[in-house]
Amino acid sequence: MLPASSASPTRVLITGANGHLGRRLIARLAPSASIVATVRSDAARQAVERNAPTSVDVEQLDYRDAQALARAAEGCVAAVHLVGILKETSTNRYVDAHEHATRALVAAARAARLRRIVYVSILGSDPDSTNAALASKGRAERILLGSDIPTVILRVPMVLGEDDYASRALGARARSRIAWLIRGASLEQPIYAGDVVAAIVAGLELSGDDDVVLDLAGPESLSRADLVRRAGSVVGARPVCVSLPLAPVLGVVGLVERLTRNPPVTRAMLEVLDHDDRIDPLPAAAKLGIRLTPLDEMLAACLSTNEPSTND
Numbered sequence: 001m002l003p004a005s006s007a008s009p010t011r012v013l014i015t016g017a018n019g020h021l022g023r024r025l026i027a028r029l030a031p032s033a034s035i036v037a038t039v040r041s042d043a044a045r046q047a048v049e050r051n052a053p054t055s056v057d058v059e060q061l062d063y064r065d066a067q068a069l070a071r072a073a074e075g076c077v078a079a080v081h082l083v084g085i086l087k088e089t090s091t092n093r094y095v096d097a098h099e100h101a102t103r104a105l106v107a108a109a110r111a112a113r114l115r116r117i118v119y120v121s122i123l124g125s126d127p128d129s130t131n132a133a134l135a136s137k138g139r140a141e142r143i144l145l146g147s148d149i150p151t152v153i154l155r156v157p158m159v160l161g162e163d164d165y166a167s168r169a170l171g172a173r174a175r176s177r178i179a180w181l182i183r184g185a186s187l188e189q190p191i192y193a194g195d196v197v198a199a200i201v202a203g204l205e206l207s208g209d210d211d212v213v214l215d216l217a218g219p220e221s222l223s224r225a226d227l228v229r230r231a232g233s234v235v236g237a238r239p240v241c242v243s244l245p246l247a248p249v250l251g252v253v254g255l256v257e258r259l260t261r262n263p264p265v266t267r268a269m270l271e272v273l274d275h276d277d278r279i280d281p282l283p284a285a286a287k288l289g290i291r292l293t294p295l296d297e298m299l300a301a302c303l304s305t306n307e308p309s310t311n312d
Contacts, residue, residue: 010033010034010078011035011036011075011076012033012034012078012080012204013036013038013072013073013076013078013079013080013114014026014035014037014079015069015079015080015081015083015101015105016038016081016082017048017058017082018037018044018047020159020164020165021082021159021161021193021200022048022082024193024194024197025080025200025201026053028197030055030056034075035052035055037052037056038058038060038061038063038072040063044060045060059072063083063096063104064101064104065104066103066105066111067108069108072108073108073109073111073112074112075112076114077114077116078114078116078204079109079116080117080120080200080204081102081105081118083097083098083102084097084137084140085098086133086269086272087265087266087268087269088132088133094132094133097136098136098139098140099136102144106143106149109147110148115150116150116151116203116204116206117144118151118152118154118200118203118204119140119144119151119152120196121137121140121141121155121156122272123155123156123275123277123279124272124275124277125141127139131268131272131275132268133268133269133271134271134272141213144211145211145213150208150209150210152203152204152206152214153211154200154284155213155214156216157189157190157275157277158189158190158191158277159190159192159193160190160299161192162193162301164193167302167303170231170302173231173239174228174231174234174235174237174303175237175239176237176239177240178239179228179242181224181225181243181244182244182249182270182273182274183224183243183244183246183274184224184225184242184243185225186223186274187221187223187224187277187278188221188223188224188227189217189218189220189222189277189278190218190295191216191217191218191281191292192218192292192293192298192301195216195218195292196216198290199214202289202290203288206288214283214284214288215279215284216281216285217277217279217281218292219295220294220295221277228241230295230299235303235304250271253267
């Protein structure tokens with residue numbers, strides 16, 4: 001952790017604290033740090049207050065409001081920026097969730113004299129991406145890297161954690177007799193949520209004032225179909241995977257987007273999920289000093305009651 005003054009413990013601001021990673025991060029940091037958890041809605045505030053230690057300060061605010069963020073960040077030494085969306089809606093646009101929120105955080109960080117920001121981004125983010133979500137996340141990264149606040153950017157793929165949405169969806173496919181998959185040959189490289197939390201904490205502790213950008217993933221890259229079959233072996237099932245081609249699915253989703261105000265899925269969302277993830281995660285893990293949870297351990301923890309020995 002960044003060193004605290006002798007008079008008080010380290011104080012950390014967390015944006016998007018109501019998400020799965022935010023809740024895990026609060027549990028990890030609470031014993032040793034003072035935490036300001038920020039959320040956007042009253043329902044999210046109540047959820048965090050129900051589950052977080054009473055020592056955690058929960059602030060409800062608009063992430064685009066730099067002054068509100070600066071007030072929340074008073075006395076903090078660092079911020080962990082978890083705000084982000086995969087699916088854009090008419091009331092929650094990529095530019096607001098990513099770029100405007102990040103620009104406001106940078107202004108708040110300057111006002112509060114924060115010494116570091118750790119940002120969790122998406123593997124494949126690039127300002128020049130043809131995908132709207134990946135391009136927006138890439139522009140948010142560029143805002144951070146162009147600021148005078150030392151930043152650690154962690155780009156991660158699918159994150160699997162106990163009782164989160166991605167794990168429940170994977171478990172449902174694994175237990176199905178027939179698992180319908182969009183482009184089953186698409187490469188997945190899931191990472192355990194506990195490893196991401198360990199990476200965030202390590203990012204807060206990195207020495208020096210240089211910006212650091214790390215692509216981090218789990219230890220194995222495999223096809224979506226193979227991942228479902230691997231998950232099936234963990235839960236004692238043998239799903240038959242049927243792969244659907246991406247192009248016609250995108251066509252149907254595009255039609256639904258034009259006909260409905262808030263479709264359940266969007267083309268940009270599907271394209272992010274279809275991104276092929278195959279990287280060497282060892283350099284990033286070594287830089288952070290963390291152990292990556294093996295895939296079978298990860299699946300056992302997320303799809304059953306067995307938990308691996310983890311960094312979290």
